[in-house]
Amino acid sequence: MKTIAAVLIFTASAGHAAAQAPAAATAAGCPLEPVKFHACALPKAKSFNPPRTPDGRPDMQGYWERAFTSQDIEEHGAGFGIQAGPSLVIDTPDRKIPYQPWALDIKKDMVDRYISPLASCFPPGMPRHVIAPASHQIIQAPGYVVHLLEYSHSYRVIPTAAGAHVPSPVRLWQGDSRGRWEGNTLVVDVANSNGLTWFDNAGNFFSDDVHVVERFTMVDADTIHYEARIEDPKVYTRPWTMVSALVRNKEPGYELLEQACHEGNRAVEGMQSVGLKPYPGVTNIRGGGR
Amino acid sequence: MRRRLAGAIVAAFVLALAPATARGQALPRTADGKPDLSGIWQALNTAGWNILPHPAEDGVPAGLGVVDGGALPYTPAAAARQLEHRANRASRDPEARCLLPGVPRATYMGFPFQIVQTPTQTSILYEYAHTLRNIFMNSQHPRGPIEWWMGDSRGRWEGDTLVVDVVHFNDQTWFDRAGNHHSEQLHVIERYTLVSANHINYEATIEDPKVFTRPWTMRMPLYRRLDMNMQILEYECYGFGEAPRSGN
Amino acid sequence: MKRLSWAVAGIALLCAVPVLAHHSFSAEFDATKPITLKGKLTKMDWVNPHGWLYIDVAEDGKVVNWAIEAGSPNALLRRGLRQTDFPIGSELVIDGYRAKNGSPTANGTTVKFADGRNFFLGAASEGTTPQK
Numbered sequence: 001m002k003t004i005a006a007v008l009i010f011t012a013s014a015g016h017a018a019a020q021a022p023a024a025a026t027a028a029g030c031p032l033e034p035v036k037f038h039a040c041a042l043p044k045a046k047s048f049n050p051p052r053t054p055d056g057r058p059d060m061q062g063y064w065e066r067a068f069t070s071q072d073i074e075e076h077g078a079g080f081g082i083q084a085g086p087s088l089v090i091d092t093p094d095r096k097i098p099y100q101p102w103a104l105d106i107k108k109d110m111v112d113r114y115i116s117p118l119a120s121c122f123p124p125g126m127p128r129h130v131i132a133p134a135s136h137q138i139i140q141a142p143g144y145v146v147h148l149l150e151y152s153h154s155y156r157v158i159p160t161a162a163g164a165h166v167p168s169p170v171r172l173w174q175g176d177s178r179g180r181w182e183g184n185t186l187v188v189d190v191a192n193s194n195g196l197t198w199f200d201n202a203g204n205f206f207s208d209d210v211h212v213v214e215r216f217t218m219v220d221a222d223t224i225h226y227e228a229r230i231e232d233p234k235v236y237t238r239p240w241t242m243v244s245a246l247v248r249n250k251e252p253g254y255e256l257l258e259q260a261c262h263e264g265n266r267a268v269e270g271m272q273s274v275g276l277k278p279y280p281g282v283t284n285i286r287g288g289g290r
Numbered sequence: 291m292r293r294r295l296a297g298a299i300v301a302a303f304v305l306a307l308a309p310a311t312a313r314g315q316a317l318p319r320t321a322d323g324k325p326d327l328s329g330i331w332q333a334l335n336t337a338g339w340n341i342l343p344h345p346a347e348d349g350v351p352a353g354l355g356v357v358d359g360g361a362l363p364y365t366p367a368a369a370a371r372q373l374e375h376r377a378n379r380a381s382r383d384p385e386a387r388c389l390l391p392g393v394p395r396a397t398y399m400g401f402p403f404q405i406v407q408t409p410t411q412t413s414i415l416y417e418y419a420h421t422l423r424n425i426f427m428n429s430q431h432p433r434g435p436i437e438w439w440m441g442d443s444r445g446r447w448e449g450d451t452l453v454v455d456v457v458h459f460n461d462q463t464w465f466d467r468a469g470n471h472h473s474e475q476l477h478v479i480e481r482y483t484l485v486s487a488n489h490i491n492y493e494a495t496i497e498d499p500k501v502f503t504r505p506w507t508m509r510m511p512l513y514r515r516l517d518m519n520m521q522i523l524e525y526e527c528y529g530f531g532e533a534p535r536s537g538n
Numbered sequence: 539m540k541r542l543s544w545a546v547a548g549i550a551l552l553c554a555v556p557v558l559a560h561h562s563f564s565a566e567f568d569a570t571k572p573i574t575l576k577g578k579l580t581k582m583d584w585v586n587p588h589g590w591l592y593i594d595v596a597e598d599g600k601v602v603n604w605a606i607e608a609g610s611p612n613a614l615l616r617r618g619l620r621q622t623d624f625p626i627g628s629e630l631v632i633d634g635y636r637a638k639n640g641s642p643t644a645n646g647t648t649v650k651f652a653d654g655r656n657f658f659l660g661a662a663s664e665g666t667t668p669q670k
Contacts, residue, residue, distance in 0.1 A: 054321035061408070080569045111565070121587065122529055123420060135612075137424075139413060141320075141328050141406050146413065150612070151587070153422040155415050157404065163519060172524050196529070256424055257612045258438040262528050263389050263462075264585020267607075270566045273639045435620055437584070 025067075027245045028223035032067045034243040035090050041225040041245070042217070050184060050218045055142045057160075058184045058218055063249040063256075064136040070128055072202035073097075073242060088131070091241040097204055098237045106285055110203025114279040115271045117197050121152045121261035123173035125197025126190045126212050127228040129156055131244055137256050145179060145186060152261035158188050165191045171208060173197060186216040195281040207234040207282050222248035235282065317450070317484050320407060325450045325484040327405045327412065330515040330522060333398035333492075340468040341508055356398070356508045362470060368501040375469025383467055388419055388527035390439035392463025393456050393478050394494040394508065396421050402515050404522050412445055412452065417522040425454050434458055437474055454480040465496075473500035488514040563635075567645040571636040575604055575644065579628045584611040584621050591646065591659075593630055606632055606646040608659040628652070634659070 025032050030040035050058040068085045075087040087095040124132040135150035145158040158179040165176045171194035179188045195208030210232040217225045224246040231239040318326040336353030343355035396416050403416040412425040425445040437460035445454045456478040464471050477497040485491050490512040497505040577593035589608040594601045631650045637643035646659035
């Protein structure tokens with residue numbers, strides 16, 4: 001696998017504009033394209049009995065790769081060094097994020113004005129953490145599912161015991177996650193966002209009132225169906241849903257490495273030198289005028 | 291009747307054999323039989339300010355120190371450098387720029403951390419700057435030279451003690467706010483021993499032939515955070531203020 | 539060689555393009571201004587999220603030190619490379635794209651050593667914002 005990956009690295013360098021879209025690829029016998037994946041994967045998941053942890057829960061542990069990048073969660077073409085990708089939005093009918101008109105206006109200029117929070121090495125927030133670059137690991141211990149990300153050593157702790165969210169004044173980059181098992185699906189309720197993170201690199205955003213309900217379901221031993229239902233009446237005209245596959249990385253001996261992002265980050269100066277500013281959250285953009 | 295008596299004798303025998311605390315209670319164990327270090331822990335001392343004995347200063351409580359022998363065996367050059375670091379700590383301390391704290395400083399910075407224990411990996415999630423250490427169990431360090439802020443951690447059980455060997459450090463972190471420091475040749479051996487359900491005896495032995503003339507050891511209890519609904523939160527220090535601070 | 543399923547090939551492709559989808563390449567660098575730089579390596583910073591190579595380039599009789607943004611060193615580490623494989627003083631040829639702000643900075647795509655070793659620096663991958 002390492003050799004093959006190395007060959008592909010050199011091949012990929014040969015023509016940036018010719019970057020392939022992985023639309024034809026599959027996981028668990030399902031196409032990766034999100035609408036098709038969603039329709040195909042959930043019925044298969046119903047008949048899959050996953051391996052169990054010692055405390056009897058589905059064992060999702062291991063290293064995982066996202067099926068699509070988090071460059072832009074809406075449909076986008078190939079660009080310099082990036083792959084084309086489908087929309088991860090499966091519900092709205094037009095597969096676009098249902099912004100209110102004022103929000104769509106702001107979104108159009110977002111990347112021309114603000115530095116992507118991930119570029120400043122901040123935690124990605126939800127749901128971006130689940131589709132963020134690049135190496136992911138899930139570990140489980142009784143009462144917890146923990147999702148580690150190599151990028152900027154971000155982590156998210158999902159307690160699975162019953163409990164309330166933290167008090168409202170406590171705002172978190174990663175939001176506050178509370179999980180529960182519904183059959184073989186891990187359902188995670190996320191609140192208490194600080195509103196300072198994006199969905200992707202394209203400036204798709206939410207307010208600090210966002211409420212996310214995620215569902216993680218193993219489709220087969222090497223595939224997770226990930227779904228996030230997003231509600232934010234301040235920003236959208238209606239709730240909407242995104243879906244993506246997580247595919248197991250089976251490279252023998254694979255481990256997460258340290259990725260000390262903030263420590264060596266010189267990208268911020270570069271972006272500030274061309275006039276980009278730190279993203280202040282949509283309340284501050286809207287309230288402060290443009 | 292005989293069976294119940296036999297059962298009681300067996301139970302008493304087994305209980306007597308179970309590793310017990312001073313209070314006579316068995317330690318919580320994982321499914322694979324190891325002491326269960328999972329949970330949220332915090333050190334309760336002044337080592338974050340200064341690992342050596344120190345008097346109080348404005349904003350700094352007095353401390354008995356956590357280092358065996360109460361002194362650090364610096365080489366003469368390193369001792370001089372520590373004094374310079376201390377005099378210039380407002381600008382030189384990596385904590386001032388919200389940089390990763392290194393090992394063992396992450397343990398006693400005064401923030402809680404969560405241990406998540408599986409048979410193949412013990413991960414420690416520190417609230418401070420979302421610092422993360424993955425202690426891979428029963429495995430080899432990768433080949434160097436590698437320089438990481440938190441080093442590379444490999445763990446194994448020696449009886450009921452988790453022993454963690456850490457190498458592959460850079461020279462950028464400090465042991466405290468007082469300028470106590472190391473080089474990239476730092477080698478740390480930690481020992482985590484669960485001595486009751488709610489406390490761990492923690493020891494860290496430091497070796498660094500470039501900076502110290504001999505190894506030395508620090509030790510401290512780690513206490514389980516028993517607050518209702520306890521969870522680790524976030525301290526994203528480089529996000530405070532209007533602009534994200536550069537790491538450089 | 540084992541036959542790869544599409545799924546694995548797709549994911550391998552995804553892994554192979556260094557996946558640093560965290561910021562906008564096009565805001566900082568000019569995709570219409572490709573550049574080739576030849577010079578001696580003076581420093582290599584194995585930091586994240588981007589590593590940096592610094593090379594002394596002879597320009598109009600002067601020597602200018604260029605800063606080249608590369609990808610994460612973790613990709614190099616996983617391929618068994620270490621900092622010692624990039625000795626200071628190595629003669630390098632780097633292809634990349636100039637920074638818009640006029641400084642001697644570039645986003646590197648490939649680096650070639652005199653001994654024929656050739657590496658994709660992967661700094662620009664997934665850095666571009668989509669066309670509006």
